[in-house]
Amino acid sequence: MTVKLIVMYTQPEDQAVFDEHYLGVHMPLVAKIPGLERAETGKIGAVLDGGEQTYYRVAELYFADQATMEAAFGSAEGAATAQDYAKIAPPGSRMLVEVLDD
Amino acid sequence: MTVKLIVMYTQPEDQAVFDEHYLGVHMPLVAKIPGLERAETGKIGAVLDGGEQTYYRVAELYFADQATMEAAFGSAEGAATAQDYAKIAPPGSRMLVEVLDD
Numbered sequence: 001m002t003v004k005l006i007v008m009y010t011q012p013e014d015q016a017v018f019d020e021h022y023l024g025v026h027m028p029l030v031a032k033i034p035g036l037e038r039a040e041t042g043k044i045g046a047v048l049d050g051g052e053q054t055y056y057r058v059a060e061l062y063f064a065d066q067a068t069m070e071a072a073f074g075s076a077e078g079a080a081t082a083q084d085y086a087k088i089a090p091p092g093s094r095m096l097v098e099v100l101d102d
Numbered sequence: 103m104t105v106k107l108i109v110m111y112t113q114p115e116d117q118a119v120f121d122e123h124y125l126g127v128h129m130p131l132v133a134k135i136p137g138l139e140r141a142e143t144g145k146i147g148a149v150l151d152g153g154e155q156t157y158y159r160v161a162e163l164y165f166a167d168q169a170t171m172e173a174a175f176g177s178a179e180g181a182a183t184a185q186d187y188a189k190i191a192p193p194g195s196r197m198l199v200e201v202l203d204d
Contacts (some may be wrong), residue, residue, distance in 0.1 A: 003147070004144065005150075006160070012141065023203075040202060040204050041197075041202070041203045042106065042200040042201050043200065043201050043203075044198050044199065044200055044201075045105070045156040045168075045199045045200065045201045046198070046199040047196075047197070047198055047199075048107075048197040048198070048199065049195065049196050049197040049198075053142040054196075058108070058198075058200055066147075093151065093167065094149075094151050094153065094156075095149070095150040095151040096146050096148070096149055096150070096151075096157065096160075097146065097147045097148040097149075097150065098144040098145065098146055098147065098160055099144050099145055099147045100142060100143070101143045101144050101145075102127075
């Protein structure tokens with residue numbers, strides 16, 4: 001029962017500054033999280049629902065199950081990542097847990 | 103340059119009715135879309151940002167590139183899926199295109 005942490009970043013004030021920190025500092029922290037199976041990141045290129053371009057970037061972190069994800073959040077590496085997230089995430093950014101269908 | 107269509111469904115009026123249609127009718131339509139590399143679906147289990155439980159389900163459709171995704175949207179199977187989406191998606195549902203980082 002794979003679980004996935006979905007992080008959706010709203011538009012940053014300065015995209016270049018955001019990306020530099022995101023790719024240079026944040027993702028290396030993410031990569032150290034124990035139990036992380038896979039991380040997938042990307043930029044929102046288009047909105048097809050007629051709504052606003054709310055989000056700038058999305059990151060998805062895959063874990064084998066809920067317990068592994070909780071252990072990751074409880075680790076020192078998870079705490080360092082959360083601390084850095086708090087520094088960079090623009091207001092209105094979302095953080096959701098998805099339980100994948102089989 | 104993999105691209106991904108992210109569909110985020112807001113809370114349906116009746117989750118059981120929604121899931122029955124979603125899994126029994128909608129996903130079989132999705133599976134027929136030409137050029138689809140992978141589809142990943144799941145339910146939102148928790149919200150970690152202190153905000154509202156805006157979304158009920160998420161679906162992500164992977165395509166090799168932008169051109170393949172556009173061809174998929176232009177196909178009869180893509181149109182059938184879009185028509186069914188319009189029937190089931192609760193108001194406020196989002197449909198975003200993500201360009202994945204390498």
